[in-house]
Amino acid sequence: MKKLIVLGVILGGILLSAMYVISLYTTTRNEGRHEELALTAKYKAVMVSYGQDRLAFTDQLGIAREKRDAMDKILVDAVAGRYNKPGSPQVDNGKFFSAIKEAYPDISGVGIYDKILDFVTKMRNKFATDQTQIQNMVRDYNEWRTTGSFLHPWIVNLCGFPSDSLEVIVNGKTYHGKEALDMMSRPIVGSDTNQIFDSGTDQPVMPTNNK
Numbered sequence: 001m002k003k004l005i006v007l008g009v010i011l012g013g014i015l016l017s018a019m020y021v022i023s024l025y026t027t028t029r030n031e032g033r034h035e036e037l038a039l040t041a042k043y044k045a046v047m048v049s050y051g052q053d054r055l056a057f058t059d060q061l062g063i064a065r066e067k068r069d070a071m072d073k074i075l076v077d078a079v080a081g082r083y084n085k086p087g088s089p090q091v092d093n094g095k096f097f098s099a100i101k102e103a104y105p106d107i108s109g110v111g112i113y114d115k116i117l118d119f120v121t122k123m124r125n126k127f128a129t130d131q132t133q134i135q136n137m138v139r140d141y142n143e144w145r146t147t148g149s150f151l152h153p154w155i156v157n158l159c160g161f162p163s164d165s166l167e168v169i170v171n172g173k174t175y176h177g178k179e180a181l182d183m184m185s186r187p188i189v190g191s192d193t194n195q196i197f198d199s200g201t202d203q204p205v206m207p208t209n210n211k
Contacts, residue, residue: 021151028155035141036165042137043168043184046130050079053126057119061107070103078120079127091120131187138185 054075058068074096077083083096097113145156166180175183 021155024151024155025158028152029159031144032156032159032161032163033165035137035144036161036163039134039137039141039184040165040167040180042134046127046134049130050127053123061112061116063104071100074099074103075120075123079124081124091117093117096120134184135187138181141181 054072057075058065058071061071063071077099078091078096081089083092083099084090085092093113096117100107100113100116145161146153162177162181164176166177166184168175168180168183170183
């Protein structure tokens with residue numbers, strides 16, 4: 001009888017432990033999936049918004065779609081800080097406007113440059129806010145993965161995080177898991193929408209007629 005009781009206690013302990021691990025696994029899996037889906041959705045939303053804002057602006061200026069590449073690049077570089085004054089976060093108007101005039105000599109008018117500068121300023125502020133939000137989400141996700149109870153990091157690895165729920169699509173190529181997380185972790189400083197989200201690096205400044 002005593003042996004049966006001891007055996008029952010042992011089996012009961014094993015069963016409770018198994019139920020605890022299963023519950024912990026399920027909770028961790030659901031939490032991780034929620035974190036990854038939210039991060040993926042935010043990253044995609046920033047990419048879409050960034051491209052649409054520039055497209056809408058070139059439409060407002062009446063630039064034909066087949067001729068908007070130069071303006072698109074100028075806007076991206078301006079938002080990414082390529083036309084900053086030395087040692088200042090402010091836009092270097094002379095350098096910025098020279099690039100616009102070189103690309104589109106027909107664009108003129110007293111208010112057109114002010115309109116472009118106002119757009120760039122607003123877009124830079126929005127883009128900086130979006131990048132900060134993404135980096136905060138990445139930090140929170142990494143903190144969630146590596147901290148917590150004694151078993152938590154082990155359960156996270158057991159669940160397979162970072163998983164395929166993390167997704168970045170660039171130039172028709174899809175990145176998942178650790179590759180996607182690495183791309184999301186890099187600050188975006190580059191030259192056109194796909195290149196800056198893909199490589200996280202800058203490109204040479206287009207030649208201008210600055211004197």
